[in-house]
Amino acid sequence: MRRTVNAALLALPALLPPLWGASAQAPGRNTLVVMREIDADNYDPPRSTARGAGEVAYMLSDTLVSLDWDQKTVRPGLAESWTVSEDGKLYTFKLRRGVTFCDGKPFTARDVAYTVTRWADPATRSPVRWRAGPVKEVRAVDDHTVEYELNEPYGELLYQLTLFFGSMVDQATVEKLGQNHGVQGFNGTGPYCWASWTPRQELVMTRHPNYNWGPPIYQNPSPQVERIVWRVVPEANTRLAGLQTGQGDVTQYIPYFALPQLRAVPSVKLSKQENYFWDHFMGFKVDKPVVNDPAVRRAVNLAVNRAAIAQAAFFGAATPADAYLNPNVAGFDPEAAKMVPSFNPDEARKVLDEAGWKPGPDGVRVKDGQRASFVVYAISTQIARVQSEAIQADLRRVGVEMRIQLWDATVAWGKLATQEFDAFFMSYPYISATDAFALYFDSRNRPTPNRMNWVDPETDRLLAEAKTALDPAVRERAIAGAQRRVSEANVWLPLAREQLWVASGPRVEGVRAHGIYGIGLYKGLDIRLTR
Amino acid sequence: MSATVPDDSAAPPIIETAAPAPPVRAGLWRRLLRDPGTALAVLAALLLVGAALLAPLLAPTDPYDNDLARALQPPGSPGLPLGADSQGRDLITRLLYGLRTSLSMGLAAVLLGGGIGAAVGFAAAYWPRVDGLLMRLMDVMLSFPAILFGLALAAIFGPGVRAVVLALSVATVPLMARIVRGSALVVMRQDYIEAARAMGMSDARLILRHLAPNCLSSIFVFATLRFGQVILLGSALSFLGLGAQPPEAELGAMASEGRNFLFFAPHIAIIPSVLIFAVVLAFNILGDGLRDALDPRLRI
Numbered sequence: 099m100r101r102t103v104n105a106a107l108l109a110l111p112a113l114l115p116p117l118w119g120a121s122a123q124a125p126g127r128n129t130l131v132v133m134r135e136i137d138a139d140n141y142d143p144p145r146s147t148a149r150g151a152g153e154v155a156y157m158l159s160d161t162l163v164s165l166d167w168d169q170k171t172v173r174p175g176l177a178e179s180w181t182v183s184e185d186g187k188l189y190t191f192k193l194r195r196g197v198t199f200c201d202g203k204p205f206t207a208r209d210v211a212y213t214v215t216r217w218a219d220p221a222t223r224s225p226v227r228w229r230a231g232p233v234k235e236v237r238a239v240d241d242h243t244v245e246y247e248l249n250e251p252y253g254e255l256l257y258q259l260t261l262f263f264g265s266m267v268d269q270a271t272v273e274k275l276g277q278n279h280g281v282q283g284f285n286g287t288g289p290y291c292w293a294s295w296t297p298r299q300e301l302v303m304t305r306h307p308n309y310n311w312g313p314p315i316y317q318n319p320s321p322q323v324e325r326i327v328w329r330v331v332p333e334a335n336t337r338l339a340g341l342q343t344g345q346g347d348v349t350q351y352i353p354y355f356a357l358p359q360l361r362a363v364p365s366v367k368l369s370k371q372e373n374y375f376w377d378h379f380m381g382f383k384v385d386k387p388v389v390n391d392p393a394v395r396r397a398v399n400l401a402v403n404r405a406a407i408a409q410a411a412f413f414g415a416a417t418p419a420d421a422y423l424n425p426n427v428a429g430f431d432p433e434a435a436k437m438v439p440s441f442n443p444d445e446a447r448k449v450l451d452e453a454g455w456k457p458g459p460d461g462v463r464v465k466d467g468q469r470a471s472f473v474v475y476a477i478s479t480q481i482a483r484v485q486s487e488a489i490q491a492d493l494r495r496v497g498v499e500m501r502i503q504l505w506d507a508t509v510a511w512g513k514l515a516t517q518e519f520d521a522f523f524m525s526y527p528y529i530s531a532t533d534a535f536a537l538y539f540d541s542r543n544r545p546t547p548n549r550m551n552w553v554d555p556e557t558d559r560l561l562a563e564a565k566t567a568l569d570p571a572v573r574e575r576a577i578a579g580a581q582r583r584v585s586e587a588n589v590w591l592p593l594a595r596e597q598l599w600v601a602s603g604p605r606v607e608g609v610r611a612h613g614i615y616g617i618g619l620y621k622g623l624d625i626r627l628t629r
Numbered sequence: 630m631s632a633t634v635p636d637d638s639a640a641p642p643i644i645e646t647a648a649p650a651p652p653v654r655a656g657l658w659r660r661l662l663r664d665p666g667t668a669l670a671v672l673a674a675l676l677l678v679g680a681a682l683l684a685p686l687l688a689p690t691d692p693y694d695n696d697l698a699r700a701l702q703p704p705g706s707p708g709l710p711l712g713a714d715s716q717g718r719d720l721i722t723r724l725l726y727g728l729r730t731s732l733s734m735g736l737a738a739v740l741l742g743g744g745i746g747a748a749v750g751f752a753a754a755y756w757p758r759v760d761g762l763l764m765r766l767m768d769v770m771l772s773f774p775a776i777l778f779g780l781a782l783a784a785i786f787g788p789g790v791r792a793v794v795l796a797l798s799v800a801t802v803p804l805m806a807r808i809v810r811g812s813a814l815v816v817m818r819q820d821y822i823e824a825a826r827a828m829g830m831s832d833a834r835l836i837l838r839h840l841a842p843n844c845l846s847s848i849f850v851f852a853t854l855r856f857g858q859v860i861l862l863g864s865a866l867s868f869l870g871l872g873a874q875p876p877e878a879e880l881g882a883m884a885s886e887g888r889n890f891l892f893f894a895p896h897i898a899i900i901p902s903v904l905i906f907a908v909v910l911a912f913n914i915l916g917d918g919l920r921d922a923l924d925p926r927l928r929i
Contacts, residue, residue, distance in 0.1 A: 335892065355890060406697040410715065478788075478870050480889050487716050487875040491695040502875045509784050 128324040128627055130606070132619065133331045133346035137298045142280030143265040144217040144224035149527070149616045151280075152262040154301055154328060156620050159265035159286025162191055162210065162244075163256055164313035164621075165614050169373040169529070170428045172256045173313055176205070176266065176287065177244075186251030186568045187234075193242040198308050199268050200291035207238030212269045214246065229258045251566045253573045254536075257428075257529050261615055287311075289321040289621055301328040312623045322608070322626035341366060341603050347627070348609055350600045350618030354415045354481075357599060365604040371611035371618075373426045374598040377419060378481070378525040380474065380489070380591040381538075381550045386520045388472045391465075393453030394498070395588035399439040400446035401496045402489050408594045411484040415599065419592035422534075422585055429531025429564070429574060434581035438592060446496045455497070463497040471499035475513055476523035478504035485593065486523060515546050522549055525596070527616040531577045532564045539584055550589050557583050605629045660922040667918030673911040681732045684725040692718065692726040693876045701894040712896045715886060720896070724904060727878035731908070734790060734872070734879075735860040738797030742859075743852050745798070746805025751836050751844075753806065754813030764810070767803035775800035775862050776869070783871040790879075793872040797859045808851045812844040819843075846923040853919055857912030864905050880905045 138150035143159070146152075164175040177191035197205040216222050218233040231252035237245050248255070258264070271285040284292040289312060290303035303326045312319040329346060331337045334353040340346035342363065352360065360366055382389040382398075389395060404418035421435030439445070450463055450470070458464035462471055476482040486502045493500050500521075505513050514522055526547075528534035537543065540561055541553040560583070563576035584590070600611040600618040605628050612620035619625070662668045680687060699717035702709050711720040753763040779796035786792050816822065817840070825835050864881025866872050873879035880901045887898030 334889075353889070355893060359893065403697070410697040410700045410717075480886075483875060483886065484715055488695060488697055490876055491693060491716065494693065503787055504870065504874065505787070506784070506870065 126325075127629070129327060130323045130325070130348065130625060130627060131327045131329055131346045133329050133337045133340055133349040133351065135330070135332060135334075135337075135351040137301075137330050140280045141284055141292075141295070141301070143267065144222055144226065144263050145280065147225050152615050152617050153619065154303070155262040155265045155286075155288075156614075156617060157288050157290045157303060157326065157622060158284050158292055159262075159267065159288040160197075160311070161262065161264050161266075162259045164315065165257075165260040165529075165612075166315050167371075167373070167610070167612065169375060169426065169613065172260060173315055175260070175313055176210070176311070180256075184568075186253070186566075187248045189246040189248075189255060190239075191244040191246065193244065194311050195242060197287055197311050199285050199287055200306055201268070201271075201285050202308075203268065203270075203285075205266065205287050206241045207244045208241075209266055209268065210244045211236045211238045213266050214264065216267070216272070217264060224263070226261075226263045229261060229263055231255050231258065251568055253565055253567065253570070254530065254532050257533060261529065262617075289623060290326055293325075298330055300330065302326070303328075312621055316621065316623035318623045321623055323622075326622075341601055344603060344605070346603065347606045348600060348602045348619065348625070350598065350611070352599055352601050354411075354413045357413060357415045360601060367602045367606070367609065369600045369602070369609050369611040371598040371600075371613040373424075374596060374611075374613040375424050375427050375529065375534075376525060376527045376596040376598070376613075376616050377424065377534075378416075378485070378523070378593040378596065379419070379422075380521055380523050380593060382521050382589060382591075383517070383519065383549065383551050384587070384589060385551045386472070386517075387468060388470055389520045391453060392587060393449050394455070394470065395591075396439060397446040397449045397453075397496060398493060398498065399588050399591055400442050400449065401498070402492045402591060402593075403441050404593060405441070407485055407488045410488055411481050412594060412596070416594040416596050419595050422581060422590060422592050423528075423531050424595055427528070427531055427534075429577045431531070431578035431581045434578060434585040437582060437585040439588070443492070443496055450496065450498070457497050461494070461497060462499045469499065470497060471501065472520035473501045473503060473518075474521040474523065475503050475505060475510075475519040477507050477510040477514075479507075482523050489591075514549060517545065517551075523593075524549075529614070531581065532561070532573070535577060535580050535584070536561050536565060539580065539589070552584070552587075552589050554583060554587075657922055661918055664918060664921070666914055667921075670911045670914035670918060673907065674915050677728060677908055677911060678732065680725055681729040684729045688719075688722040688725045690719045690722045692722045692878055694718070701890060701897070703894065704896050704900075711900055712894070714883070714897050715890065715894075720900060723878045723883060724880075724901065727880040727883050727901060728904065728908070730790065730873050730877060730879040731860050731863060731881070731905070734794055734797070734863045735856050737794045738801055738859045738863065739852050739856050741794065742798035742801025743805045743848070743855065746802040747809045747841075747844075747848060749802065749806040750809025750811075751813055751840060753810045754817055755832065755836055755840065760810075763806070767806045770799065770803040773799075776866065779866045779871050780869075788871045788874060790873055790877070793863050793866045796866060796871075797863055800862065801855055801859065804855065805848070805851065808847055809844055812847040813840055816840055816843045850916055850920040850923060853912060854916030857909040857916065860912070861905065861909045880908075 136150055138146050138148040140146050141151055141154050143155045160176045162175050162177045164173045166173050176194055176197060178194045180189055180191045182189055193207055199205055214230060214236040217224055218227055218230045232249040234247040234249045239245055266287050268285040272279045275282055289306050289309045291306050293302040293304050295301045305321050305324050309321060310319045331340060337349050337351060338356055341349060382395050384390055408416045408418040420440060421438050423430050455463035455465045455470050462469050476486055482504060490500045490502060538547050539552050539557050541558050544551055557580050560576045560580040564573050567573045567576060598611045598613040598618060600609055602609040607626050607628055608624035611618050614620055695716035695718055697717050699713045700715050702713040704712040706712060709719055714720055714723055749763055753760045775796055778799055779793060782792040782796050822839060825839055867879045867881030868885040873882050883901035884898050891898055
């Protein structure tokens with residue numbers, strides 16, 4: 099009964115008049131409207147780290163290699179096949195024939211060389227330049243053969259090349275548009291072509307007529323829809339209503355609290371990706387008072403009820419994180435996962451007692467005149483608010499005070515780059531264990547993203563080995579070692595692993611949640627409209 | 630908190646020194662309660678302030694102790710007459726503590742902003758040479774919306790009650806300055822001021838002995854009205870996430886939190902909003918009633 103009432107309530111806004119002004123009319127035949135929460139800053143692949151940029155980039159262009167639904171297996175993309183030299187420094191890609199850009203120009207190895215060279219060029223100021231690896235030179239051997247030469251081996255290269263940052267760009271368009279590349283226009287090899295962009299409103303793309311070189315993970319090598327409109331609908335409830343009124347067809351930006359009710363709506367289809375690597379954690383600055391004590395960090399890990407938090411903050415639509423990484427990710431080490439303490443408040447109290455933190459007059463523990471109190475910073479979101487308050491209450495029960503400071507997104511990133519706080523909340527996407535750990539635990543990545551100030555020569559050595567060793571078994575061992583060092587020291591409090599859900603409306607078929615870099619639709623080749 | 634509630638103990642000093650008007654001490658309370666609306670507002674204000682003061686005694690549970698298993702329970706659930714919030718905390722407890730925060734924020738802002746504003750107003754009225762300068766300054770301050778100012782302060786100091794109180798105070802200063810200057814200018818023209826001057830009374834003494842007491846009724850009325858407005862504004866700032874930080878309860882922040890669950894647990898947004906509405910309405914009616922009661926022209 100209650101479910102029905104809730105479903106009816108959910109449908110209520112559907113009866114209200116449309117809220118989107120001029121663009122409110124229902125989408126036309128063969129036009130797919132994708133609703134999302136925010137726009138990207140630009141659509142030049144190497145120059146934006148926004149998920150919103152990637153959503154569009156995957157459709158506007160292609161990468162050399164693609165990633166399967168399991169998020170582990172690298173599949174052909176623009177490259178049909180590839181070989182790696184014995185020393186791991188030379189990758190040779192054989193390109194697919196018959197590929198063209200949206201403007202009809204044939205795609206050749208020279209375009210690959212230009213794209214990667216531009217990505218790795220410091221002048222491009224790409225925030226993700228490191229992802230291209232230690233590039234020595236990328237050269238076109240002939241029209242369909244590319245040599246990707248590195249200064250040292252980089253085991254992560256193929257994974258990194260599946261990411262949209264390496265999406266093919268057209269030199270002539272880049273040179274013509276300059277700083278406005280990906281703002282005023284874009285010429286790619288993707289299943290869809292750039293039509294127009296109205297920032298913070300919508301981006302329109304049309305079908306690329308020649309396209310038949312989609313990754314083998316799709317049933318269709320070509321796009322099925324004539325036109326895609328990426329519409330920004332910031333308000334969650336409006337997106338939910340839009341899905342049911344037909345003003346929008348697909349969205350992955352579903353508020354978690356709405357999921358159970360959305361499942362009860364028969365016209366809405368939900369696709370879930372099990373292998374989704376977007377995790378929430380709290381990191382400690384290991385050199386700040388109170389949290390520099392490993393006992394405190396261990397006690398915090400013991401005291402927090404992750405299962406209850408996953409329920410309260412994500413309404414059950416997230417998995418409590420009992421390890422630093424998702425068990426399905428490449429390079430995950432089960433031994434390291436066992437080192438992460440599970441919920442046991444009594445044990446937490448014992449750990450604190452033994453470390454000399456004695457209960458103080460106000461219930462907060464004290465050691466050598468120092469109160470067991472620390473400040474945590476987070477971006478002010480609903481999830482951060484619920485999560486932080488729940489953790490605060492859990493910690494109070496064992497005599498640790500956590501002071502919460504939530505910052506508006508406009509100032510949060512600047513604040514999170516300072517040394518003012520003792521702990522912080524963050525969530526991030528990753529593609530492999532090495533990808534995640536090299537990003538956060540390399541001592542060279544201070545002050546961000548290594549906001550923990552984790553400086554451990556052994557971790558650095560293991561990370562370097564995980565990236566550069568030639569033998570996959572050695573790489574595997576190295577990244578497992580890094581996970582153990584960090585898990586043992588309780589540098590983080592792992593919290594939750596998000597699940598990816600993509601909801602689609604009644605006239606849409608073939609939506610399957612992918613989840614690379616947090617992106618739901620990826621190339622979306624199997625999506626079609628029934629009316 | 631009692632300063633905002635007119636009762637017999639607070640009334641006498643105001644009235645006895647109100648030299649140009651006949652003594653109203655005995656009549657104020659009676660006149661205030663004569664109007665049923667105002668009487669109701671007085672009662673409501675007393676109840677709200679009392680509830681806020683006694684929150685630690687009245688609250689059925691610990692305001693910070695959560696129970697995630699009870700999160701978002703609707704009103705009427707066992708042991709939760711008004712339901713629970715997203716942390717599973719009893720909403721009654723949170724409301725009581727939220728009321729406490731909201732009222733304290735309002736009081737602090739009115740005292741701080743009103744105090745500074747009144748000083749500026751007296752100075753402007755008493756020394757015509759600085760009048761223009763001070764009042765233009767107030768005009769400049771008036772031109773900044775309080776919300777914008779709150780956002781800027783929160784960006785600098787970090788969000789929190791301090792930033793909100795500061796923003797609300799700054800928004801109150803120019804308004805109070807204008808009100809005080811206006812009534813002080815009227816008083817300045819009175820013969821007894823002339824007489825006091827002729828007696829060689831010092832500036833400070835004259836302002837404190839004669840000028841200020843005779844402006845008190847308008848200050849008092851404005852402060853009461855402003856109290857209601859400031860609470861509303863403070864709730865708005867908290868709603869935007871600038872005010873009380875977790876786990877502190879604050880009515881605006883509670884409403885903001887509940888907004889996310891409007892479809893499924895509407896009580897979390899609606900109940901604090903209704904309470905904000907009740908507080909603001911009570912103090913507005915009270916302010917109106919006070920003005921009527923203190924206005925000699927309306928006296929029969």
